[in-house]
Amino acid sequence: xxxxxxxxxxxxxxxxxxxxxxxRAVFEALGVPLQELENWNCxxxxxxxxxxxxxxxxxxxxxxxxxxxRGDPILAPCPNCYLVLTxxxxxxxxxxxxxxxxxQTLERLGLNLGHDVPIRHPLQVLSETPGLEAIRQKxxxxxxxxxxxxYYGCLLARPYPIVEDPWNxxxxxxxxxxxxxxxxxxxxxxxxxxxxLTGVVREAGLRMVYILLxxxxxxxxxxVVTTCPLCQFNLEAFQDQALRKNGIQERIPVxxxxxxxxxxxxxxxxKLGLHRHLIPFQPQRKALQEAVA
Amino acid sequence: xxxxxEVPRIGVYVCDCGTNIAGKVRVAEVVEFxxxxxxxxxxxxxxxxxxxxxxxxxxRDIQEYNLNRIVVASCSPLLHEHTFxxxxxxxxxxxxxxxxxxxxxxxxxxxxxxxxxxxxxxAIVHGAVLRVAWQKPLEPQSVPVRDSALVVGGGIAGISxxxxxxxxxxxxxxxEREPTIGGHMAKFDKTFPTLDCAACILTPKMTAVKDxxxxxxxxxxxxxxxxxxxxxxxxxxxxxxxxxxxxxxxxCLECIEACVFKEPRFPNEFDLGLSKRKPVxxxxxxxxxxxxxxxxxxxLYLRFGKCKKTCVxxxxxxxxxxxxxxxxxxxxxxxxxxxxxxxxxxxxTRTPKYGYGRFPEVYTSLEIERLVNSSGPTGGxxxxxxGQKPKRVGIxxxxxxxxxxxxxxxxxxxxxxxxxxxxxIHERSGAEVYNFYIDMRTPGKGYEEFYNRLAKxxxxxxxxxxxxxxxxxxxxxxxxxxxxRVEDTNIGVVRRIPVDMVVLAxxxxxxxxxxxxxxxxxxxxSTEGWFLERHPKLAPVETFTxxxxxxxxxxxxxxxxxxxxxxxxxxxxxxxLMDKGSVEMEPNVARxxxxxxxxxxxxxxxxxxxxxxxxxxxxxxxxxxxxCKGCGTCxxxxxxxxxxxxxxxxxxxxxxxxxxxx
Ligand SMILES: Cc1cc2nc3c(=O)[nH]c(=O)nc-3n(C[C@H](O)[C@H](O)[C@H](O)COP(=O)(O)OP(=O)(O)OC[C@H]3O[C@@H](n4cnc5c(N)ncnc54)[C@H](O)[C@@H]3O)c2cc1C
Numbered sequence: 001x002x003x004x005x006x007x008x009x010x011x012x013x014x015x016x017x018x019x020x021x022x023x024r025a026v027f028e029a030l031g032v033p034l035q036e037l038e039n040w041n042c043x044x045x046x047x048x049x050x051x052x053x054x055x056x057x058x059x060x061x062x063x064x065x066x067x068x069x070r071g072d073p074i075l076a077p078c079p080n081c082y083l084v085l086t087x088x089x090x091x092x093x094x095x096x097x098x099x100x101x102x103x104q105t106l107e108r109l110g111l112n113l114g115h116d117v118p119i120r121h122p123l124q125v126l127s128e129t130p131g132l133e134a135i136r137q138k139x140x141x142x143x144x145x146x147x148x149x150x151y152y153g154c155l156l157a158r159p160y161p162i163v164e165d166p167w168n169x170x171x172x173x174x175x176x177x178x179x180x181x182x183x184x185x186x187x188x189x190x191x192x193x194x195x196x197l198t199g200v201v202r203e204a205g206l207r208m209v210y211i212l213l214x215x216x217x218x219x220x221x222x223x224v225v226t227t228c229p230l231c232q233f234n235l236e237a238f239q240d241q242a243l244r245k246n247g248i249q250e251r252i253p254v255x256x257x258x259x260x261x262x263x264x265x266x267x268x269x270x271k272l273g274l275h276r277h278l279i280p281f282q283p284q285r286k287a288l289q290e291a292v293a
Numbered sequence: 294x295x296x297x298x299e300v301p302r303i304g305v306y307v308c309d310c311g312t313n314i315a316g317k318v319r320v321a322e323v324v325e326f327x328x329x330x331x332x333x334x335x336x337x338x339x340x341x342x343x344x345x346x347x348x349x350x351x352x353r354d355i356q357e358y359n360l361n362r363i364v365v366a367s368c369s370p371l372l373h374e375h376t377f378x379x380x381x382x383x384x385x386x387x388x389x390x391x392x393x394x395x396x397x398x399x400x401x402x403x404x405x406x407x408x409x410x411x412x413x414x415x416a417i418v419h420g421a422v423l424r425v426a427w428q429k430p431l432e433p434q435s436v437p438v439r440d441s442a443l444v445v446g447g448g449i450a451g452i453s454x455x456x457x458x459x460x461x462x463x464x465x466x467x468x469e470r471e472p473t474i475g476g477h478m479a480k481f482d483k484t485f486p487t488l489d490c491a492a493c494i495l496t497p498k499m500t501a502v503k504d505x506x507x508x509x510x511x512x513x514x515x516x517x518x519x520x521x522x523x524x525x526x527x528x529x530x531x532x533x534x535x536x537x538x539x540x541x542x543x544x545c546l547e548c549i550e551a552c553v554f555k556e557p558r559f560p561n562e563f564d565l566g567l568s569k570r571k572p573v574x575x576x577x578x579x580x581x582x583x584x585x586x587x588x589x590x591x592x593l594y595l596r597f598g599k600c601k602k603t604c605v606x607x608x609x610x611x612x613x614x615x616x617x618x619x620x621x622x623x624x625x626x627x628x629x630x631x632x633x634x635x636x637x638x639x640x641x642t643r644t645p646k647y648g649y650g651r652f653p654e655v656y657t658s659l660e661i662e663r664l665v666n667s668s669g670p671t672g673g674x675x676x677x678x679x680g681q682k683p684k685r686v687g688i689x690x691x692x693x694x695x696x697x698x699x700x701x702x703x704x705x706x707x708x709x710x711x712x713x714x715x716x717x718i719h720e721r722s723g724a725e726v727y728n729f730y731i732d733m734r735t736p737g738k739g740y741e742e743f744y745n746r747l748a749k750x751x752x753x754x755x756x757x758x759x760x761x762x763x764x765x766x767x768x769x770x771x772x773x774x775x776x777x778r779v780e781d782t783n784i785g786v787v788r789r790i791p792v793d794m795v796v797l798a799x800x801x802x803x804x805x806x807x808x809x810x811x812x813x814x815x816x817x818x819s820t821e822g823w824f825l826e827r828h829p830k831l832a833p834v835e836t837f838t839x840x841x842x843x844x845x846x847x848x849x850x851x852x853x854x855x856x857x858x859x860x861x862x863x864x865x866x867x868x869x870l871m872d873k874g875s876v877e878m879e880p881n882v883a884r885x886x887x888x889x890x891x892x893x894x895x896x897x898x899x900x901x902x903x904x905x906x907x908x909x910x911x912x913x914x915x916x917x918x919x920x921c922k923g924c925g926t927c928x929x930x931x932x933x934x935x936x937x938x939x940x941x942x943x944x945x946x947x948x949x950x951x952x953x954x955x
Contacts, residue, residue, distance in 0.1 A: 167645035187765035215765045 003033025004075035004125065005067040007085075010042050011078050015237075016229030018273025022258035023077050023122055025271045029262070030130055030138065034075065037066055043084040046196070054101060060088035061102045061113055068114030077122050077258075079155035079228045085119045086160045121162045122258065123171050123227060135178050140266035142180025148260070149186040149221035150176055151212070151235075153228040157190035166190060175257055176225060179264035184219040188212050193231040198238050209234050210242040217250055223281060224254045232256060236278050253281040301332035301426040304360045305418060306351060308342035308367035310397055317401035318414045323366070326415045330422045334358045342367050348380035355384035362428065363391040364421040366414065369398045371837070372828065387430030389880065389940065394421045420952030427944040433877040434918050438524035438840075439628030440464065440871050445516055445810075448476020449853055450633035450845025450860040452498050457864035458631075459507035463871060466625050467502060468530055469512045473563075473580035474499055476635050477846075480563070480659065482666040482673065484853060485713040486743035492579060492668070499581040511623065512582060519630075519813055522919070523840030524876050528625045534618035536587035536595070541613035544583035548573050548614065551607035553600060559591045561670075564663045568670035573604050578668060587614070629840050629867035632824060633860060634810060636846040639693025639700065639799040647689060647797055648762040652775055653678050655762060655795040658688075658710060665717040675722040675794075682722040683793035687777045688715055689759045690730040694800030702821065704800035705850040708734045711798045712744060715752040718796075727753040727790055729779055737852070755790075757782045762795050801850040814841050823849045834863040839876065842866055881923035881940045887913045889935035896927035896936060 004027075012020035027034045040063050042048075049056035064085060067074045076082040092099040092113070103113050126135065150172045157166035167190075173183045193212060198205030213235060216224050226232045236254040243251065254277075262272040274281055305327040309315035320338045327336040335358050339347050342365055354360055363386070365377045370393045378388035396414040404410040440463055444455045447469030455467045467474070478484070479499075481491040502508055511530055518529040549571055557569035563576035572592035575585050587595065587604075594600035594616055605614050638659050641649035649655045654677055656664075667673035677683055688711045694704040708730060715726040733754070735744045748754060757779040766772050767789065774791035781788050803822030804810070811818045816836040817825040824843045827835040834842045842863040845856040870876065883904075890913040897905045897914060904920035905927060907913075914936070916927075928936045937943070 187763050211767060214767065218766070 003035050003072065004120070005037040005070055005072040006034045007037050007040055007063060007067075007074050007076045007081060009076065009078040009081040010045075011080070011229035015233045016078065018259065018276045019077055019229050019232070019256045021271065021273035022256055022262050025267050026126075026258045026262050026265065027122075029265050029267055030126065030135065032125065032129055035072075037063065037070070037074070040066060043081045045080055045084065049084075054098065056084075057088050057091065057098060058102050058105050060084050061092065061106060062109070062111065064089060064117050064119075065106050065109075065111035065113050067117045068112060073118035073120055075120055075122060075125060077227075078230075079121070079153055080230065082119060082121050082162070083155050083160060089116070089119065090160070121156065121227070123156070123175070124162050126261075127171055127174070132174055132178055135175075135261070135265075139178065139180065139264045141264055143260065143264055144180050146179075146181040147184050147220055147222045148176050148181045149184050149216035149219060149224045150189055151186065151216075151224050151226045151231060152190045153226060153231040154190055154192040156227060172225070172227065172257060175261060179260050181260065181264075184216070184221045186216065186219060186221070188215050193228075193234045195230060195234075198234050205234070206238060206242045206245065209238050210246055213239060213243060213252060214246070214248065216252060217248070221252065223260075224252060225257050225260050226254060227257055239279060251279050253277060253279045255281060299361060301362050302334045302358065302360050303330075303332045303362040303364060303422055303425060304351065304354045304358065305330075305333055305336040305364045305422060306342050306347070306366070307336070307338050307396070307414075307418065308347070308365070309338065309340045310342075310367060310401075311340065314367070314397050314401045314414075317404060317407055317410045318396060319407065319411045320414075322411055323396075323414045323418055327364075327418050327422065330419060332362070332426055333422060334360060343373050343376050348376065348383075351377070351380045352384035355381070355386055360384075361386065361390065362425040364418065364425050365391065365393045366396045366418050366421065367393070369395045372831075389431040390425070390428055392421045392425040392428060394418065416953045416955075419955060420949040423952035424945050424949035427942060427948055428940070429942075431880040431939055433880045434882075435875045435877050436522075436524050436919055437875050438871050438873065439526075439626060441466070441625075441627045442629045442631065442867050442871070443468065443516075443526065443528055443625060443627040444631045444633060446470075446476070446633035446635055446845070446847065447474030447502075447510075447512070448633060448635045448845060448856075449478045449495065449498075450635065450847075450856045451476070451631070452495075452502055453857045453860035454631045454633060454844050454864040454867075455502055455508055456498065456505065457861050458867060459505045461864075461868050463507065463868070465505075465508045466528075466530075466627065467508055467510050468514050468516055469510070470515050471576070472513050472535060472586040473576050473582070474502060474510070474512065475579075475581070477659075478853060479577065479579075480666070481662050482669070483713060483717060485709045486737070486739040488713070488716070496579045496581075499579070503581050503583075510582065513586065514623075516810075516813060517622065519815070522878070522922075523838075523870070524628045525919075526627050526630055526840065528627060528630075530623045530625060532621040532623060534589075534620055535584075536589070536592075536614060536616055536618050537585050538613050538615055538618075539582050539584050541611050542584035543611060543613075544575070544585070546575060546585065547607040548585060548604035549575070551603040553593065553603050559588070564670045565657075565660050567660060567663055584613075587616075628871050629842065630814060631842045631844055631860075631863045631867060632810070632814060632816070632847055633844045633863075634804055634807070634847040636801040636850065637804050639704075639802050641692055641797045641799055643699055644692055644696075644797075646761040647692060647759070647795070648764075648775070649797060652762065652764060652795070654683075654775055654793060655797065657797050657799045658707070658714060659799070661714055661718070661796050665714070665721055673721060675718050675724070677794055683718075683724045685727070685774075685790075685792040686718050686722075686724045686794045686796060687727045687729060687759075687762075687775075687790060687792040688718075688796040688798060689762075689777070690728065690798045691758065692797040692799050693802070695731060700800055700802065700821070702800075702850070703734065705734070706852045707798040707800060708732075709737070709740060709743070709852065711796075712747045712752070714796060714798075716747060716750065719750065719752065724793070725753070727755060727777070727792065729755050729757060729759050729777065731756070731758050737854075755779060755781050755783070755788070760787075766791075801846060804847065807847070814838065816841055816843070819849075823847070834859055834866055840867075840870060878919065879923065880918075881938060882918045882921040883916045883923070883925075883927050883936050883938045885914050885916055886935045886937065887911060889933050890914055891933050891935070893932065895930055895932065899926050899930050901926065 044056040044059040163169040194205035194208035374393040381391040382388040514532040517531045520527040560566035561570040589595040663669040771791045844860040844863040892912040
């Protein structure tokens with residue numbers, strides 16, 4: 001065991017770079033060992049399985065096999081990777097015929113699929129090790145006065161929820177509160193951000209982004225905190241278009257929960273990739289400025 | 294081949310069942326095959342063996358060919374074994390010389406391949422032919438049926454069944470779990486489609502139950518144990534203490550007035566928590582029996598042993614209150630049983646997208662039934678929790694029905710009761726009402742007319758399954774409202790409809806303890822948990838346990854007219870049994886060969902029905918044929934082969950297996 005088999009996935013190498021940076025930084029600060037899965041490949045995302053499901057399963061299963069060989073649980077911060085890997089695992093358990101084909105394919109690569117490699121999301125992991133109480137002890141710069149909208153996105157809630165009762169869970173809210181920030185009621189916690197719609201049916205995607213942002217602003221949030229690189233991208237990169245269309249001048253930063261946590265733990269903003277964001281996180285209040293400084 | 298002493302002369306009859314069997318099994322080929330089997334004298338194919346001409350074939354052949362054994366290959370013996378036994382008897386043979394095998398449910402309905410199906414049908418017929426040769430003539434035991442009935446559940450089903458039985462002069466015990474009878478119907482103000490007042494039609498029946506000399510009403514009680522068999526059930530009923538003597542309480546309610554709790558404090562179960570009650574309470578004014586109940590969980594004296602007991606004082610000489618009351622077990626002996634335990638409504642917290650439990654202004658339909666009820670918590674006013682009348686109300690259909698994620702079935706009554714509630718809400722509050730439905734299901738006498746009436750009254754009918762109920766507004770007019778998001782599939786547009794109040798038309802589910810209850814009475818449940826009738830069309834109120842009948846919503850979702858019809862049908866079936874006075878028991882009982890029995894006692898301990906005893910004089914085991922259910926446990930366990938079972942002798946079973954395998 002060399003710690004979690006960290007599976008950044010493609011997003012975290014590209015638009016989600018700051019998620020990658022903040023996950024690594026926070027895990028290090030909290031002493032949770034993490035080591036990138038060697039030689040991993042793309043999970044196939046939604047694109048591949050709609051073209052050829054079996055190949056898509058093989059693609060995802062290769063990562064499961066790599067982790068199995070290493071003997072470590074997978075840490076998948078991207079909910080889409082989390083979904084694809086979990087779905088692959090469930091399907092291969094359920095359908096022996098598909099499993100057999102995949103197993104044969106992997107054997108040719110000298111890999112063994114194994115069973116039930118644990119697949120975890122950082123929210124789950126950190127809430128257990130070190131756990132919220134231990135994290136609270138390590139908070140150095142509480143984000144007092146910051147009002148945050150907790151946004152899980154849809155994939156952590158369905159179809160394979162990371163918590164037992166995704167409608168009533170407060171796992172993300174609990175993290176936000178640990179940082180000292182305030183949670184605003186956010187009815188659209190688990191509503192879809194539009195996913196790829198912003199790329200393919202722009203109007204529809206923009207409307208979904210607008211609905212999410214408007215509610216966050218209406219509740220007086222100063223930041224939206226997400227757990228998903230695609231949510232972050234949609235809400236940030238399309239924010240200007242979505243809000244301008246509807247005559248709203250305000251803008252709101254969209255952060256990863258690991259960034260918020262990192263700030264409260266006293267990590268330098270740069271190490272958390274905050275400088276990469278399009279909408280800068282510039283807390284207005286003095287206390288906050290101090291915290292982030 | 295060896296038979297049972299006499300040379301077997303077997304007739305084999307293979308049924309087409311229209312195309313049910315013949316559509317898959319090549320019946321002519323099976324008949325050809327049967328004709329060559331040992332002992333077979335005649336083999337025939339016929340379109341419907343169960344029809345009169347089909348039965349006549351058997352009768353005629355017995356005479357003409359001097360047959361002494363019959364095999365019928367058709368549907369399930371559960372359906373027609375009885376028919377063919379009767380035909381065999383009418384043909385002049387002992388009815389237990391026929392063997393009925395199933396090539397429909399077991400073959401044609403479950404196999405896709407004709408060759409395979411035909412092969413399997415042949416194997417089954419082969420087994421039957423070899424087995425029937427060993428069958429012996431048997432005489433069924435006849436046992437008397439007691440002239441009394443138990444009805445479990447005092448909803449409209451149980452009430453109707455009990456009254457029908459009592460009117461026919463039978464002694465009836467009606468056992469109800471709650472402090473009052475009435476079931477769900479007692480909660481309603483009006484009933485569809487006629488909008489007649491529920492209380493006006495129900496309460497006279499409830500009173501009639503209480504007053505009927507032939508009915509013993511046992512409320513606040515549950516059946517604990519059931520023993521015996523058709524005609525002679527022994528039932529133990531456990532009555533919870535209500536801490537009030539029903540025979541002394543006159544229902545003056547002065548004790549409630551006098552209770553040390555000045556204000557009602559605890560959620561009233563009958564009003565689903567929408568009103569409060571005191572520890573001493575009556576569920577609703579017309580409760581039957583019209584007596585109070587003291588709740589041990591909230592009564593100060595019963596909890597802490599300390600209270601001024603002002604209630605006892607108020608009761609005075611009537612002396613009805615008795616804090617020392619203990620649970621009581623009653624033992625009843627009845628000939629027949631009718632189960633009428635009803636349903637429960639779907640728990641909408643399982644569909645969190647509709648916000649029940651999160652938004653105070655989201656209600657279940659049952660809660661609204663109480664709100665619109667003139668004797669309900671608001672005296673029939675439809676008001677929100679802040680006391681104001683809603684301006685707009687949305688009723689969401691199919692919550693927990695027709696939904697893969699919860700219950701797949703249609704709950705049958707919700708479209709109609711949602712229309713009823715739309716009418717009543719509008720009438721009481723003037724609110725604009727929106728109904729969101731998937732399909733409007735209104736089959737029933739006067740039902741479609743009711744729907745048309747509602748459409749004319751101006752209720753908005755929007756076809757689409759609601760996506761969510763949210764409190765996050767997008768537009769100024771949505772501020773402070775609940776917004777119902779739905780795809781209006783009639784116009785192909787996603788709509789957001791702001792309302793003040795949301796009503797969830799929750800579906801019907803089996804009672805949570807349905808599985809325990811069905812075990813208690815030894816009947817079956819469907820996979821969903823509804824009590825299973827003996828046949829969905831032809832025996833809708835009988836069960837697979839003789840003498841036990843089902844009625845009402847415990848058997849599946851149904852409305853009041855259907856419930857009452859079924860209850861009276863169940864009563865009629867029970868009456869037929871009781872009036873006949875005796876029943877024939879299946880003679881498939883175990884027998885002891887006294888010469889082989891070593892008196893080891895093994896069978897006695899194993900028998901689940903206590904049917905075996907030890908004869909001290911002869912030093913052998915003895916089977917009580919009336920108690921024996923023919924389960925075969927003793928026969929299999931007997932180390933010296935002294936036990937055998939009628940219709941399941943080793944010869945019979947092994948030759949059947951042989952035939953199937955050959
Ligand atoms: C909101 C709503 C509105 C409706 N409106 C109408 C309408 O307007 N018109 C119409 O025709 N139908 C209506 N229905 C349907 C109607 O409620 C049923 O048809 C009817 O109640 C069925 O009666 P039942 O006696 O079978 O069951 P229930 O009414 O459920 O009665 C069952 C009784 O058995 C008791 N019981 C349960 N288990 C046990 C046990 N183990 N031991 C002892 N007692 C037990 C229960 O306490 C209860 O008293 C409505 C249903 C709902 C949910």
